[in-house]
Amino acid sequence: MAMRRLLSRKTLTLASGFGGLSAVSRHARNLQTFTLPDLPYDYGALEPAISGEIMQIHHQKHHQTYITNYNKTLQLLHEAMEKGDASTVVKLQSAIKFNGGGHVNHSIFWKCLAPTHEGGGEPPKGSLGWAIDTDFGSLESLVQKMNAEGAALQGSGWVWLGLDKELKKLVIETTGNQDPLVTKGANLIPLLGIDVWEHAYYLQYKNVRPDYLKNIWKVVNWKYASELYQKECPPTSGR
Ligand SMILES: [Fe+2]
Numbered sequence: 001m002a003m004r005r006l007l008s009r010k011t012l013t014l015a016s017g018f019g020g021l022s023a024v025s026r027h028a029r030n031l032q033t034f035t036l037p038d039l040p041y042d043y044g045a046l047e048p049a050i051s052g053e054i055m056q057i058h059h060q061k062h063h064q065t066y067i068t069n070y071n072k073t074l075q076l077l078h079e080a081m082e083k084g085d086a087s088t089v090v091k092l093q094s095a096i097k098f099n100g101g102g103h104v105n106h107s108i109f110w111k112c113l114a115p116t117h118e119g120g121g122e123p124p125k126g127s128l129g130w131a132i133d134t135d136f137g138s139l140e141s142l143v144q145k146m147n148a149e150g151a152a153l154q155g156s157g158w159v160w161l162g163l164d165k166e167l168k169k170l171v172i173e174t175t176g177n178q179d180p181l182v183t184k185g186a187n188l189i190p191l192l193g194i195d196v197w198e199h200a201y202y203l204q205y206k207n208v209r210p211d212y213l214k215n216i217w218k219v220v221n222w223k224y225a226s227e228l229y230q231k232e233c234p235p236t237s238g239r
Contacts, residue, residue, distance in 0.1 A: 031078055033071045036064050037107055045115040049215045051204045059110070062199050066102030066178070073099055101178035105158055108193045114221035124222040128191075128229040135170040142172070147213040149174050150196045160184075161192040161225065165232050189232060191225040 039059055044052030073095045080088035114120035123129065123139055136142040142161070149172055150159035157176040164171055166187045173184045181190040194216060201212035 031075065033074075034067050034103055036060075036067055037110070039110050041113075041115050041118070046113055046120070046219045049219045050113075050201075054201065054203050057203070058195075058199060059106075063103070063106040066099045066106065069095065070099035070103050098178050101180050104180050105178055105193055105195070108190055109195050111224050112192045112194070112221055113216075113219050114223070116219065119223050120219035120221055121217060122222060124226045126226060126230070127233060127235065128222070128226040131170055131229065131233070142170075143217055145172055146194065147210065150194055150213050151210045153196055156197040159194045159196060160188075160190050162188040162190055163229060163232055165189055168233055189228065191228050192220065 036059070039055070042052075043055040043059070046052075046055060073092055077089060077092050077096065079085075080092065124132065129139070132139055132142050136145065146159050146161065153159065153174045153176070155176065157174055157179070158181075160173045160175065160181045162171045162173055162181050162184075163169070164185065164187050170191075171188065173181060173188065175181060175183060181188050181193065194213070196209060196213070198207075198209075201209065205212040
């Protein structure tokens with residue numbers, strides 16, 4: 001399946017000509033809208049770790065809903081800005097964070113996974129592997145820590161392997177709801193993000209989130225994480 005740019009956008013032109021009823025309708029406006037990225041693999045390609053049914057619903061329904069609501073909210077924001085309606089601008093911030101975060105996080109999540117025949121589950125090689133050994137002792141130790149943090153997260157959210165780009169250090173973080181990793185620190189870059197919302201596993205694993213976390217490592221795309229790490233920490237950086 002051809003891979004499209006994961007944070008793709010298209011231009012939506014709002015036509016004018018509604019009798020000058022609002023500032024928005026008096027002029028043609030070009031607003032950017034976000035669209036659902038294609039997965040870089042088939043829905044069933046991650047089985048048996050993650051079922052094709054889960055992947056299809058997760059992608060086509062859940063991710064799409066975040067995008068739809070993000071675009072709607074951005075439209076409302078645009079209209080409020082045009083009207084100088086400061087109160088509404090403030091009111092929209094939580095919806096922008098939630099739905100925009102949902103789009104950003106899921107766009108990362110799909111890239112963090114890969115079928116086993118395309119390298120999914122293969123341990124990281126090179127500098128990321130060495131950094132994991134330095135910061136966590138071993139890959140097994142890192143996985144145990146992330147699984148423990150993901151299992152302990154109350155409600156819905158994400159568990160992340162991040163890179164502090166200033167300290168050049170790996171970190172494990174969790175975020176609630178759809179908060180992106182950057183909400184835990186402006187210097188943090190997500191290398192891996194694991195969705196621990198029930199919609200990511202319930203159809204297959206029921207309420208046993210630890211089993212989902214145990215199996216997802218069989219399809220984690222360490223190549224993706226390694227490339228991000230090497231970009232931020234080239235050999236000349238001292239790590
Ligand atoms: Fe999700």
